Amino acid sequence: MIVVEHLTKKYGNLTAVRDLSFRVEKGKIWGLLGPNAAGKTTTMRVLTGYLSATDGKASVGPYDVFEQPNEAKKIIGYLPETVPLYADMTVVGYLEFITEIKQVPAAKKREAVERAVEETGLESVRGRLIKNISRGYKQRVGIAQALIHDPQVLILDEPTIGLDPAQIIEIRQLVKSLKKNHTIMLSTHILQEVTQTCDGAVIINEGQLMASGSLEELTASFNDKDGVILKLRRANAEAASLLKKIPGVDAVKRDGNEYRVEWAKGRQDLRDDITRLVVDKDLGLLEMRPAALNIEDLYLKIVSGGPVR
Amino acid sequence: MKNMWSIAKKEIRAYFSSPIAYVVITVFLVLAGFFFYSLVWWFNNQAMEAAQNPYYAQQMNINQMVFSPLFHNISIILLLVIPLLTMRLFSEEKKVGTEELLFTSPISVGQIILGKFLAALFVLAAMLLLMGLLTGLTFAYGNPELAPVIIGYLGLFLMGAAFIAVGIFFSSLTENQIVAAVLTFGTLLLFLVMNWAAYSAGGAWKSVLNYLSFFQHFDGLTQGMLDTQDLVYYASFAFFGLFLTHSVIQSRRWR
Secondary structure: OOEEEEEEEEEEOEEEEEEEEEEEOOOOOEEEEOOOOOOHHHHHHHHHOOOOOOOOEEEEOEEEEOHHHHHHHHHHEEOOOOOOOOOEEEEEHHHHHHHOOOOHHHHHHHHHHHHHHHHHHHHHHHOOHHHHHHHHHHHHHHHHHHOOOOEEEEEEEEOOOOOHHHHHHHHHHHHHHHHHHHHEEEEEEOOOHHHHOOOEEEEEEEOOOEEEEEEEHHEEEEEEEEEEEEEEOOOOOHHHHHOOOOOOEEEHEEEEEEOEEEEEOOOOOOOOOOHHHHHHHHEEEEEEEEOOOHHHHHHHHHHHHHOOO | OHHHHHHHHHHHHHHHOOOHHHHHHHHHHHHHHHHHHHHHHHHHHHHHHOOOOOHHHOOOOHHHHHHHHHHHHHHHHHHHHHHHHHHHHHHHHHHHHHHHHOOOOOOHHHHHHHHHHHHHHHHHHHOOOOOHHOOHHHHOOOOOOOHHHHHHHHHHHHHHHHHHHHHHHHHHHHHHHHHHHHHHOOOOOEEEEEEEHHHOOOHHHHHHHHHOOOHHHHHHHHHHOOOHHHHHHHHHHHHHHHHHHHHHHHHHOOO
């Protein structure tokens, strides 16, 4: 749905985005993840037609954003980093104005406004002036603005920035609920946002692609080990050595009453053997969970070092 | 066309839902009323004196003695108030970040600019219309010629349109409204009095400076003389201002 090929954007001598390529499949939520000043906003601004690119290609749906900007804009809903609100308008008045500039046919304007109000939960503030509503509601108005013309693609630049934890959860749920009808790309520098809301991610740093793919692909590409974390009631040094004796186990690390047991990726699943051992030796199994190295390690590694692949 | 109108409507609503339009129109009308009253009062005095002198009485002309100087005075007031009307048009969008919304919507930059231009023209027209009602009183109590008055108002409107285009241009340059207003004001003043420099300049420069001056083209219109050259001057001035605005906005995307 979104295809970016060899995109480069320079501001004078500063290269904000360098030879960036990625694609986002239809009907998915994709995160554009990177530290501050990684080029996330620039990438989104190019995709939405706000900025031109120095080099490269980008298309949204069937339209090239440089060749057919108006067609592309019609199928994109965009929430910029600073929510573009007119403080002196009412929520509904603002949304009506948006239907006009987004070319919603006259007959469908009312319906579009009502649908956006409903989907984003703005019913209670619909008649209020935008300057008088809370930060969380402003963010919702921003999202309502982005989806009012029922675009195929939603591009959200840091949709949860500056919100309190409860509002963040609300907005994340809202974004997830929009997945049914829209392909979504959201940028963030917060990792949990990606692991909790997204199906996949494009990770960039200093304008360059570091990794991209679905969350499973990303973690898989990083891990060469499989493993589990065991929590035992009767934890002791002997347990560790017993675990280590299981054929195939490469390493056992103990942290309090938790043991991280690792084995080479792609080998047989050793979980059956481990369970059997724990039960036989009566070690008191409290918990066993997959120790798939999380995307957090990947992200930290990427941000501090070079590309993973 | 429809898009342009959407933008214009939004701007007109913004003018009238904040104090801007009301304050500007009120101040304009108070000043216009004051000038008008003073000129009529002076004309009355002259008329009293003329009553004793039949030759002098023939020279009395309300178009020449009231309307022409009034239009000149009003042009200065427009120069003061129009920068205040136009300063926010693009500066504010840029500062608040709504510019990003407009430029990522499926409407052209030209439509956005023309919509904003139209909205400011609307406020200008409202000011001139209300002033027209005020000065219309002379028709109830005297017998001025109508055509020169209408041409004078047309002149004010055209000059105002050129002022607005300049204001929009400076508004597109900066996100600071005060800076936009001051630059507009300075530029307009310079163009208004450019013919002063023509007195001392010689040859080709003299006619160039004269041609560029707002005043030079306004004189004829205040006296009811409709000259295509003047109309073309104001129209091209407005067009040029809007064209530059378009270039500024487009070039910013490429930086």
